[in-house]
Amino acid sequence: MAESTPEDGLSSPASMLSFPEGFRWGVATASHQYEGDNTNNNWYAWERAGRIVSGDSCGLAADWWAHAERDFDFAAQLDLNALRLSLEWSRIEPRPGEWDAQALARYRTMLQGLRERGIEPLVTLHHFTNPLWFEERGAFLASSCVELFARYVAHVVEALGDLCDFWCTINEPNIYAFTGYQLGVWPPGRKGATLDAIRVQGNMARAHAAAYATIHSRQPAARVGWAQNYNVFDAANPRSGRDRLLAGIMDAAFNDIFPRAVLTGKAVFPFSLAAGNLSAVRGTCDFVGINIYYRDLVTFDPRRPLEMFSRRSSAPGTPHGDTGAELVTGEVYPQGIARIARRVSAFGKPIYVTENGVADAHDRLRPWLLATATRAMHEAIADGIDLRGYYHWSLVDNFEWAEGWTLRFGLAALDIETQERTPRPSAALYGAIARANGLSAETLRDYIPEALV
Ligand code: BGC
Numbered sequence: 001m002a003e004s005t006p007e008d009g010l011s012s013p014a015s016m017l018s019f020p021e022g023f024r025w026g027v028a029t030a031s032h033q034y035e036g037d038n039t040n041n042n043w044y045a046w047e048r049a050g051r052i053v054s055g056d057s058c059g060l061a062a063d064w065w066a067h068a069e070r071d072f073d074f075a076a077q078l079d080l081n082a083l084r085l086s087l088e089w090s091r092i093e094p095r096p097g098e099w100d101a102q103a104l105a106r107y108r109t110m111l112q113g114l115r116e117r118g119i120e121p122l123v124t125l126h127h128f129t130n131p132l133w134f135e136e137r138g139a140f141l142a143s144s145c146v147e148l149f150a151r152y153v154a155h156v157v158e159a160l161g162d163l164c165d166f167w168c169t170i171n172e173p174n175i176y177a178f179t180g181y182q183l184g185v186w187p188p189g190r191k192g193a194t195l196d197a198i199r200v201q202g203n204m205a206r207a208h209a210a211a212y213a214t215i216h217s218r219q220p221a222a223r224v225g226w227a228q229n230y231n232v233f234d235a236a237n238p239r240s241g242r243d244r245l246l247a248g249i250m251d252a253a254f255n256d257i258f259p260r261a262v263l264t265g266k267a268v269f270p271f272s273l274a275a276g277n278l279s280a281v282r283g284t285c286d287f288v289g290i291n292i293y294y295r296d297l298v299t300f301d302p303r304r305p306l307e308m309f310s311r312r313s314s315a316p317g318t319p320h321g322d323t324g325a326e327l328v329t330g331e332v333y334p335q336g337i338a339r340i341a342r343r344v345s346a347f348g349k350p351i352y353v354t355e356n357g358v359a360d361a362h363d364r365l366r367p368w369l370l371a372t373a374t375r376a377m378h379e380a381i382a383d384g385i386d387l388r389g390y391y392h393w394s395l396v397d398n399f400e401w402a403e404g405w406t407l408r409f410g411l412a413a414l415d416i417e418t419q420e421r422t423p424r425p426s427a428a429l430y431g432a433i434a435r436a437n438g439l440s441a442e443t444l445r446d447y448i449p450e451a452l453v
Pocket of ligand 1: 030033171172175229291355393398400409
């Protein structure tokens with residue numbers, strides 16, 4: 001880990017990185033990873049098919065369907081003023097066109113519970129999970145997804161709109177498409193289906209646009225956006241034209257299909273060949289959500305035609321999260337927040353960091369990550385970028401998709417047998433940041449030296 005220097009502002013006791021009034025300090029969560037007993041969706045089917053590589057079951061997860069309020073109390077104790085949660089479509093519409101009033105009533109109590117604690121909800125309408133009936137109809141590969149998603153969204157806004165006006169339509173369309181249709185390690189398990197991965201993103205963009213219009217027709221003042229995962233790709237050798245070109249191609253293919261559709265109503269060649277007509281997608285966001293975790297260095301390698309002649313690596317000594325059961329991830333790179341925020345400022349809309357975190361059971365990197373993310377955001381805001389909030393992934397340990405319980409992202413550790421929570425040291429740090437609306441000298445003294453070891 002790099003040492004901080006007096007000049008970088010972090011080790012100077014006199015420095016105080018203050019944030020604008022009203023800045024959102026929150027946490028991000030998702031229904032399947034927290035609620036427990038979601039047995040009517042594609043991820044449950046995936047688990048039953050033995051596809052969770054760790055062999056774990058989601059089970060009760062963090063038991064939010066019964067006891068989310070226990071963790072809302074924890075968020076309130078940390079003085080957080082924001083929380084991102086998702087709605088489980090498979091609970092709300094268990095069969096096509098059938099609506100579960102009890103499920104909606106439970107979400108009402110959750111949203112009320114957050115508001116009573118002074119925590120503003122940001123509600124995600126789709127976070128990776130599909131109802132089984134929707135999956136059977138082809139999910140986001142079938143063009144019917146646009147109408148079906150908009151119908152669900154209309155129902156939700158009518159039932160919950162008095163408690164929420166801040167909506168994230170779709171979480172990480174690029175990760176959903178890449179893992180499900182390119183790598184094949186997530187449902188529906190299609191490997192190397194590159195054209196379908198692009199089609200899915202085109203359909204998701206149209207479904208997002210339909211949801212945007214649906215919400216605004218019922219709630220004109222709503223703030224509606226989506227959350228894009230940005231993986232930073234840099235040339236391993238910045239002097240190599242081939243490395244730079246490849247890093248740019250990987251960036252365009254992985255990060256940019258959906259955002260470009262929202263920005264311009266088009267896809268660039270060659271993605272335009274499969275993405276379909278995106279003109280209705282243009283301008284459909286009131287904010288941009290950015291999820292930032294990793295950076296990869298890219299090297300040209302003629303021996304790897306199947307990986308676009310590229311090799312991905314990290315520089316020696318860079319921070320890495322815990323090793324999961326299968327997925328190999330890059331350098332943990334909260335510094336990317338400033339770079340990506342600058343890039344998405346092209347939308348001319350408010351920006352929220354809708355996720356950032358690290359798999360770190362022993363909290364060896366999380367304090368450093370929180371401090372570094374805070375510094376990166378401060379830098380972006382000082383540059384005039386309209387960054388309005390940070391949602392740390394995550395509040396307590398969550399069921400981590402195909403990695404099961406092997407990766408621990410929580411500010412609090414979760415014992416899945418007893419449901420006992422044990423806050424990690426970084427919870428206190430994050431609470432101090434939220435309370436001070438910035439990174440104070442005292443916080444720096446208490447946490448940064450250990451974090452930098
Ligand atoms: C996803 C979360 C996931 C997190 C950590 C994000 O890509 O939105 O659901 O838990 O990364 O891997």
